[in-house]
Amino acid sequence: QLVESGGGLVQPGGSLRLSCAASGFTFSDYEMSWVRQAPGKGLEWVSYINSRATTVYYADSVRGRFTISRDNAKTSLYLQMSSLRAEDMAVYYCVRGNYMDVWGNGTTVTVSS
Amino acid sequence: DIQLTQSPSFLSASVGDRVTITCRASQGIRSYLAWYQQKPGKAPNLLIYAASLLRSGVPSRFSGSGSGTEFTLTISSLHPEDFATYYCQQLNSYPPITFGQGTRLEIK
Numbered sequence: 001q002l003v004e005s006g007g008g009l010v011q012p013g014g015s016l017r018l019s020c021a022a023s024g025f026t027f028s029d030y031e032m033s034w035v036r037q038a039p040g041k042g043l044e045w046v047s048y049i050n051s052r053a054t055t056v057y058y059a060d061s062v063r064g065r066f067t068i069s070r071d072n073a074k075t076s077l078y079l080q081m082s083s084l085r086a087e088d089m090a091v092y093y094c095v096r097g098n099y100m101d102v103w104g105n106g107t108t109v110t111v112s113s
Numbered sequence: 114d115i116q117l118t119q120s121p122s123f124l125s126a127s128v129g130d131r132v133t134i135t136c137r138a139s140q141g142i143r144s145y146l147a148w149y150q151q152k153p154g155k156a157p158n159l160l161i162y163a164a165s166l167l168r169s170g171v172p173s174r175f176s177g178s179g180s181g182t183e184f185t186l187t188i189s190s191l192h193p194e195d196f197a198t199y200y201c202q203q204l205n206s207y208p209p210i211t212f213g214q215g216t217r218l219e220i221k
């Protein structure tokens with residue numbers, strides 16, 4: 001199970017930190033990603049981290065503004081988001097694996113003044 | 114970056130129909146393709162991985178095929194609960210991991 005938290009309303013230029021609590025599987029064995037979905041739009045991959053946090057990737061749209069991290073001891077995944085823009089407004093999903101076989105329910109990020 | 118183009122973007126069909134959704138990749142991705150189903154207000158659900166492997170628990174009316182640049186998702190006989198939006202996803206070459214734009218399947 002994956003449970004996201006940390007979403008909310010933030011002003012343009014602001015910051016948020018999303019968290020994802022994992023349970024029911026050996027978290028440290030799995031690559032993880034964040035995927036987002038803007039209102040009425042399709043799925044957009046945001047960021048990836050391997051099981052040991054030695055490799056991270058970002059979509060061009062967020063590189064330099066977002067930072068993915070994980071704490072295997074706490075079985076948690078994080079996404080630090082800064083310099084938020086209106087186009088970052090979306091539901092953010094925490095997902096397991098490259099073939100994304102486990103999804104959280106999502107946390108909503110609203111960017112508005 | 115590898116682009117995925119799904120067709121059609123919208124599909125209207127009836128219960129019992131056989132439907133096929135196509136996903137074309139801008140360059141070869143071998144068999145590194147997955148299909149997801151998403152219902153309104155819910156997270157996506159993995160149906161097919163490695164182009165043709167049915168995830169455990171997914172009904173056998175769903176099937177996937179293809180390799181290289183052209184892939185299909187087929188539902189052999191539509192059930193009422195199959196009306197949803199379907200996405201393909203590639204992971205042959207990343208970053209970035211990419212998704213198709215989605216195919217919305219609606220009841221005729």
